[in-house]
Amino acid sequence: MKGLMKKWNELSLVKQIIVGLIIGIILAETIPNQAKPIVIVGSLFVGALKGVAPILVFFLVMSAIAQHKTGHKTNMKSIIILYLLGTFLAGLLAVIASFMFPVKLILATGAENVTAPGGVTEVLKALIMNVVDNPVKALYNANYIGILSWAILLGFALRSAPDSTKTMISNFSDAVSQIVKWVINFAPIGIMGLVFDSIATNGIKSLLSYGHLLVVLIGCMIFVAVVINPLIVFACIRKNPYPLVFKCLKESGITAFFTRSSAANIPVNMSLCEKLGLDKDTYSVSIPLGATINMAGASVTIAVLTLAAVNTLGIQVDIATAIILSVLSAICACGASGVAGGSLLLIPLACSLFGIPNDIAMKVVGVGFIVGVLQDSCETALNSSTDVLFTASAEFAEWRKNGKEIVINK
Template identity: 70%
Template sequence: MKNILLKWNQISLVKRILLGIIIGILLAVTIPDAASWVSIFGSLFVGALKAVAPILVLFLVMHAISSHKSGKQTNMKSILALYGLGTLLAGAVGVIASFLFPISLSLTTGTQDITPPGGILEVFETLLFNIVDNPINAIINANYIGILTWAILLGLVLKKAADTTKIAIANFSDAITKIVKWVIDLAPLGIMGLVFDAIATSGLSSLLEYGQLLALLLGCMFFVALVVNPVIVFIYTRQNPYPLVFRVLRESGLTAFFTRSSAANIPVNLTLCKKLGLDKDTYSVSIPLGATINMAGAAVTISVLTLAAAHTLGLNVDIWTAVILMVIAAVSAAGASGVAGGSLLLIPLACSLLGIPNEIAMQVVAVGFIVGVLQDSCETALNSSTDVLFTAAADIARERKENAAA
């Protein structure tokens, strides 16, 4: 048994995950009732990731800042600029595509009990209150803005702590990282359960009616992932971006697609950054921060569904309103929660810009949940893989500048 496990672990994780996907599909198509127990693996895997991620982020960021040597440069300013630019351009892609390929919706109901934000000020208010959240409460509720705030503050204070204290923090960080590795090694089983559950319970038949909307949403996201982001990375690094783009999509986007949670994918992204040899002081902060504010996929979803609602009602949207919508979509996306369906609740906020009644906007949200099987999965894959992509791009650009100066 030990030899079998050893050989299994020697196989590439991506190949093991693909095998899990195939087995999950086969079980869901052939014996969905007899194999219903398989879905528990998916729930356990996502639950384990969500359980370990808050503690991991707290200790990694605290360790990175407390052990940071004065004068050593990090890439956070560049990464934040890339996050903002990427999300803004994703919103622009959604707006432009919606004008080129206007879509009308068959509106539905089913979201009466959901309360969306009342305005952009409410989104910012929520973010501010998340910053001053109780640290224990922030960890329990996976409030990453609050966790990051406390980790940064504690890290700054602990910079003057004794070396033994810093060593203890480093040991905790390493121990939690090891636990994360154990969890990620179970990804093939977990994703097999997630695939089985998605196909056995929802199937793909419910998506057929909304095929055009899905095609537009997914087309925009693929365009951002395969055209917009590579162009940004090329301009920034002056290197062929596609080897890096395909690697982050394969090793980060694939797991994010099935977990449907940027927060749950934080441990996966941190592991990938380590494999890429990136600066730990930078990625230990940029990855959890990106899971909170870097939401290109969410910007696409908000802009496309908002304009779909406008086309359904026959509203004429002028160019300046479209530009404002693009900005609102990008800003709102940064306030979207890093959980499944988090961006959909911000659609009424964008709809209010066009004067669309909340009753109609909530029906659009309901449509979003119907197509969410694929839409939210692709959105999360784009969001989460881009965190690693831009962190790596900033690291490559810094090395290029250092080499040029030398």
């Protein structure tokens, strides 16, 4: 047993996760009833990540700003530009793909009792109001825009505090970071439980009737991940982008795929940024911000499902309206985290651009819930891994300008 544990500990975390994934699939396909209790392990893992993430962001950001040295440059402006550019290009790709491979839907029910936002103004208002949310409420509800705003304000207010106070806050930050490392070590077991639950509960058969839709949705997300994002990264760092792209997909995308939560993946992304040697002052802000506004996957989902509804109803779309949809899907995607239900509930808003009635649009949302087993997993994997990718790209671009060597460990 000791020899087995030694070999297990010698494996990298990613290899351990792959082993857990394989075991979960085997158990789901062979003894689903007997192995059902392992579902609780997956729930505990996601719950632990979601529980620690808000506190981690709060103390990490507050500590970084309180101890920030005057003249020390961060790359937040470049990162935000990359976030917005990536989200828009993803929406534009989804529109082009929907014209090239038009999808028609078998409209589903099941989303009639869900309330969708009434317009872009409502989405943006909810996003802005989250900035001034009560700090305790923001922490309780994992409202990262609110957490960030309070952490930044307190950080600036504490810059003139005694060194002993700053040290105490830094110690709290280090302690929470250590807890995060402990939680991440349980990722292989947690993912085993998550993949077992997903396969045993939903199976693959229920998705076959929506195969064409899934191919377009997932195909767009894969294209963004392996073509569009690498091009953006290459423009920043002027060297082969794929080692960085694949490292982010491997170490961030895999866990995000199974947790299906950008918020739960924030601790994983913070840990990866630390491995890459990035500036803590920057990534402590950019990662939680990315979990809120960097939503390329959501932009793809909104655009593809909206145009699928358009094709189903036989509505003609001109180029100008298609471009407007690209912009609208990007704006909606940035506000998706402020709306209960995420990207799917913003589909009726996009459908209104084409005069599609709300009752039809909600049936399209119903289709989204059906394919969400795969769609939401791929969407979260793309969104979350890109947070690290663009944060690293912006900093590596500065390294290149300063003549510092960019080394990406495998």
